[in-house]
Amino acid sequence: MLGCHVVPASPLTARPPPGPAPAEAVMAEAHPVPEPDSPAWQTAELEARTRALEGFADLTRDLSFQTDPYALIRRAMEVVLAQLPPGVALYYEPDGNVWRARAQLGTLRADLQAAVDAGLPFDETQNLRIPQQTRLPHYQSEYDAGTDRLGDLALGIVATATLPVITEGAVRGVFAVALYSLRPWTPADRALLETVVRSLGLALEGAQGVQDLQRRTAELERSNRELEQFAYVASHDLQEPLRTVTSFVELLNRRYGDHGDPRAQQYVAHITDGTRRMSQLIQDLLAFSRVTSQGRAPQPVDMNRLMDDVRQDLGTQFAQGGGTLAVDPLPAVRADGT
Incomplete structure (x- = not known):
């Protein structure tokens, strides 16, 4: 029942799987279990939760720098195996019609490892x-190989614990621990595992938030970057025909300005002013696209003058629609004038 990515064991986790041991030797390793609700039971559970939280403190403290979910899971494995007898920890996720081990700490027998890897x-x-x-959580103090139909592949595994890793209200995967010696899962053991796995789920949610x-x-x-590039190209393409219009208007004004119809001169003046403002709008568009990368230092901006420009730009539309624009006196503000 148990992963793939094998992590070299540290002094805390150097626990190779032993061969089958005599029943007497195995039973001698069993730990006495405190009576439920006794002071010893409550003390052991509290101490286990405290150890789990202390061991997981570094993970949550470094969460802003760690976004690899499997690195977080391996850290949780280290915390658990440091508090338990020799064993191995694995983390599985569903992958089609198989369970795929995504993280592992500790070693398995070669034949069982091959089955897990597959x-x-x-x-x-x-x-x-x-x-x-x-x-x-699902605990087996005496592992039954028939549970997973592993047969002789599971020789040497004596006790197992598997716990769901829940993130965003859904089961993301299963955290599994297998021990190589007989050890009833005590309240302290269960408190340790459940506290670590619950904290792991929260840490994975936080890591996902950082990734997002x-x-x-x-x-x-x-x-x-794309907006800035588009604005640069658009401003260049728009400026060119605008310069052509401006040049011909200036040419007409020089040639016929002194002899033309006063109404024509008024039209030329409107065209000249419109092209000037259009040129300014194009430049402002380009400047606006660069605010995040080449923003200018805030300067005092006369909002009343700015509203006058807006009123002038929209004057024709107001005249055609019969609308009016009423604005109370506005204060000066510090901003990018574009």
């Missing part, structure tokens, strides 16, 4: 299906 059958591996379906923020930031930066 993917465990999705429906037959009940040690993983049960916590996925019930959303509750980084992705949106990258998309926004790309969009800004």
Whole structure:
């Protein structure tokens, strides 16, 4: 029932799987279990939760710098295995009709490792299906190989615990621990595992949030670059015909300005003023597209003068529609004037 990416063991986790041990030796390793609700039971559970939270503190503290979900999962494995007898920890996610091990800490027998690397059958591996379906931890103090139909591949595995990793209200995967010695899962053990896995789910949600923020930031930066490039090309393409119009209007004004119809001179003046303002709007568009990359220092801006320009730009539309624009006196503000 148990992953793929094997991490070299540290002194805390150097726990090779032993061969089958005599029953007497195995039983000698069993730990006495405190009576439920006794002071010893409550103390052990509290100490286990405290150890789990302390061990996980570094992970949550470094969360803003760690967005690799499997690095977070391996850190959780380190915390768990440091508090338990020799064993191995794996993390599985569904992948079609198999369970795929995405992270592993500790070693398995070569034949079992090969089976894990190939993917465990999705429906037959009940040690993983049960916590996925019930959303509750599943403990076996005496592992039954028939649970996962592994047969002799599971020799040496004595106890197992599998817990659902829940993020955003859904089961993301299953966190599994297998021990190589007989050890009833004590309240302290369960408190340790459940606290770490619950904290892991929260950490994975936080890491996903950091990834989403980084992705949106990258998309926004790309969009800004594209907008700036478009504005530059558009301003260049629009300025060229505008310069042509301006040149011919100036030519007409020089040739016929002193002898032409006063009404024609008025039209020429309107055209000249319109092309000037159009040129300014194009330049402002280009400047606006560069606000994030080449923003200018804020300067005092006369909002009343700005509104006069707006009123002039929209004058024709107001006249045609019979509308009016009423604006109270406005204060000066510090801003980019474009």
